[in-house]
Amino acid sequence: xxxxxxxxxHPQGGDPSVYxxxxxxxxxxxxxxxxxxxxxxxxxxSEIYVDRVTREWARSGLEVTLCTGRTxxxxxxxxxxxxxxxxxxxxxxxxxxxxARGLVRRLPDSDATVEIxxxxxxxxxxxxxxxxxTVLHHLHGRLWHDFLPPGAAHVGRWAERAAFPRLYRxxxxxxxARSSRDELLARTPLRAENxxxxxxxxxxxxxxxxxxxxxxTVLIVARLVPSKRVDRALEAALAAxxxxxxxxxxxxxxVIGTGPEMGPLRAAYGDRVRFxxxxxDSELVEAYRGAWLLVSASDSEGWGMTVTEAAACGxxxxxxxTPGHRDAxxxxxxxxxxxxxxxxxxxxxxxxxxxxxxxxxxxxxxxASGLRxxxxxxxxxxxxxxxxxxx
Numbered sequence: 436x437x438x439x440x441x442x443x444x445h446p447q448g449g450d451p452s453v454y455x456x457x458x459x460x461x462x463x464x465x466x467x468x469x470x471x472x473x474x475x476x477x478x479x480x481s482e483i484y485v486d487r488v489t490r491e492w493a494r495s496g497l498e499v500t501l502c503t504g505r506t507x508x509x510x511x512x513x514x515x516x517x518x519x520x521x522x523x524x525x526x527x528x529x530x531x532x533x534x535a536r537g538l539v540r541r542l543p544d545s546d547a548t549v550e551i552x553x554x555x556x557x558x559x560x561x562x563x564x565x566x567x568x569t570v571l572h573h574l575h576g577r578l579w580h581d582f583l584p585p586g587a588a589h590v591g592r593w594a595e596r597a598a599f600p601r602l603y604r605x606x607x608x609x610x611x612a613r614s615s616r617d618e619l620l621a622r623t624p625l626r627a628e629n630x631x632x633x634x635x636x637x638x639x640x641x642x643x644x645x646x647x648x649x650x651x652t653v654l655i656v657a658r659l660v661p662s663k664r665v666d667r668a669l670e671a672a673l674a675a676x677x678x679x680x681x682x683x684x685x686x687x688x689x690v691i692g693t694g695p696e697m698g699p700l701r702a703a704y705g706d707r708v709r710f711x712x713x714x715x716d717s718e719l720v721e722a723y724r725g726a727w728l729l730v731s732a733s734d735s736e737g738w739g740m741t742v743t744e745a746a747a748c749g750x751x752x753x754x755x756x757t758p759g760h761r762d763a764x765x766x767x768x769x770x771x772x773x774x775x776x777x778x779x780x781x782x783x784x785x786x787x788x789x790x791x792x793x794x795x796x797x798x799x800x801x802x803a804s805g806l807r808x809x810x811x812x813x814x815x816x817x818x819x820x821x822x823x824x825x826x
Contacts, residue, residue, distance in 0.1 A: 453813045453820070454495040460823040462566060464498045466545035468537075468557045470529050472503045472520060474513075477694070479658050480740045481553055481572055484611070484635055484811075486516070491812030493517030500543045504529025519543075530555045537562040547819050554578070554595065560602045566822035568815065569608045570633075572737025573615050573759055574622060581661045600625045607818050609633040611738040612762035633815055634762070635738055636808030640716060641747035643800060645724040651679075651686045651786045654726035654750070656719070656741040657733065659694030664755075666696075667775065668732035669704050671753075674779035679787060686786065691722060723748035727792060728770075728785045731755065732778065739763040742770070747803035751795035753781045768798040 471478060473486040489499045493516060505511060505522030513520050521543070524532035534557045536542050548563035550556065552571045559567050575595060579588035600623040608630045610616050616630050653672045657663040669688065676686035689709045690700070701710055714722065723729070729745040729752040736759035742752045743763050752770035754760040755778070764770040771781040785792050 450813055451495065453816050454492075454497065457816050457820045458496070460566075460820050462497075462546040462819060462823065464543075464545040465492060465500070465547045465549060465819075466543055467499060467501045467549045467551070468533050468559070469501065469503050469551040470553050470555070471526070472501060472522075474509060474515070475504075475506060477658065477660075480635075480736075480738065481551060483740060484570070484572070485551055486518075487636060487638075487808040488812045488815055489518045490516040491809055492816065495812075495816075497816075500545065502533050502542065530557060534558050534562075549815070549819075552599075554591065556599050556603070558599075558602065560606050566819040567606060568818055569603055569606055570815075571608050571610050571619065573610070573735060574618060576735055578662050578735055596622050597624070603629075605629065607631060607822070609815060609818060611635055612759050614758040614761035615737055618758045631818060633811055633818075634806060635740060635743070636811045637740075637743050637747045637803050637806045638808070640720055641723065641744045641803070642720075643724065643747075643749040645721060648687070648725040648727065650684050652726045653686060653688045653782060653786070654691070654722055654729050654745070655689070655731070656691045656722075656729065656745075657731070659690075659692050659696040659700060661696065662733060662735050663692075663694075664732040664734060665690065665692075665700060666703070668730045668778075669700070669708060671732065671775075671778035672730055672782055673704075673707060675782035675786060678779065678783045689722065689726070691719065719744075720748065723750050726750050728753060728782065730778070730782060731760065732775070733757075733760075736760055736763075743803045743806055746770075746799035747806075749796045749800050751785060751792065751799045753778060753785065763802075765798065765802055768795070769802040770795055770799060 467489055469485050473482040492499050500519045502521050504524050509522055511522050548559055548567045550559045550569050552569050554575050579591040604626050611634060613632050616632050619625055619630055620627055655665055655668050657665055659665055672688045691711045691714055693713050723745045729750055731739055731742060731754040734755055734757050738759045742754055745752060746769055752764055754764050754772055756772040764772055766772040773781045
């Protein structure tokens with residue numbers, strides 16, 4: 436099969452014929468494996484992607500089971516949005532546990548298998564028949580060093596780039612962005628014809644509306660963990676605020692999100708930054724609509740969903756120029772891609788140039804307008820269907 440890119444035609448808007456064709460090909464039950472699910476307090480973009488796709492699949496009539504890990508307070512079984520969820524193992528043990536169950540054929544009965552490869556894979560090519568699909572958001576790079584001792588981190592990084600991908604050379608792999616695909620092909624032995632771009636959607640609630648804050652407002656929305664580099668985003672925003680000419684309104688900087696770095700960040704910046712913690716859906720939409728721009732300094736993103744959520748609300752972004760961000764932001768049209776040393780300048784430019792800010796806001800809305808979860812789910816379903824012959 437030829438590689439699928441966003442420039443090629445693919446199912447749009449949850450076309451029911453895609454799911455009819457999938458069922459005609461003998462696929463009714465789908466097992467999805469992921470190391471954590473959206474109910475976890477530390478869930479992020481990967482879990483949103485899985486939740487939205489499986490929700491659409493369940494709506495289409497597919498029987499979907501999500502096999503994932505469990506924290507102490509989570510029930511071992513539940514149902515969300517029509518998707519059956521089975522939880523076993525913890526943060527470190529979930530992937531090897533479900534992999535072992537796959538190897539000994541003790542997973543729920545299914546007609547297709549989808550795994551979310553997030554650092555450690557489930558090794559589905561060793562035990563799952565076709566159709567199967569792997570979703571790989573991005574390579575983890577230095578993230579290994581954030582969680583493991585140096586020796587183990589080097590082994591994990593090598594395995595993710597060199598050893599594990601060799602098992603997946605004949606398995607269709609979906610990634611979120613063309614820039615992420617380019618990185619995968621440059622750094623791993625995956626085959627180009629098997630790596631497909633399937634962009635994420637944006638929820639309908641993220642729309643323009645309300646009123647823009649009268650005070651220049653810089654917004655950061657992220658889990659407060661080292662890889663999101665919120666401290667770097669804050670340093671850049673504070674430097675931009677200092678560079679704004681005297682007499683201008685003071686810049687307000689807000690952070691939405693929780694995580695283990697909340698305490699250190701509050702201690703370092705609490706007198707200059709408003710930390711809002713976790714907010715509900717309506718508050719998040721209001722924050723995006725009110726902000727003058729969003730900032731993301733994360734150096735490891737498969738996409739950067741907060742960027743396109745803000746974009747759908749008409750708010751441009753300043754983002755680090757990395758794979759993932761390069762597709763979520765159209766540089767100079769929906770925001771600015773930049774380097775660490777130029778980030779504060781880019782923030783100050785948007786804050787002080789009304790016409791640029793309006794133009795980027797309009798471009799941001801245009802960028803987000805074509806991103807639909809129905810299309811994402813249908814595209815992934817088509818990658819499964821293409822592997823089997825109708826019965």
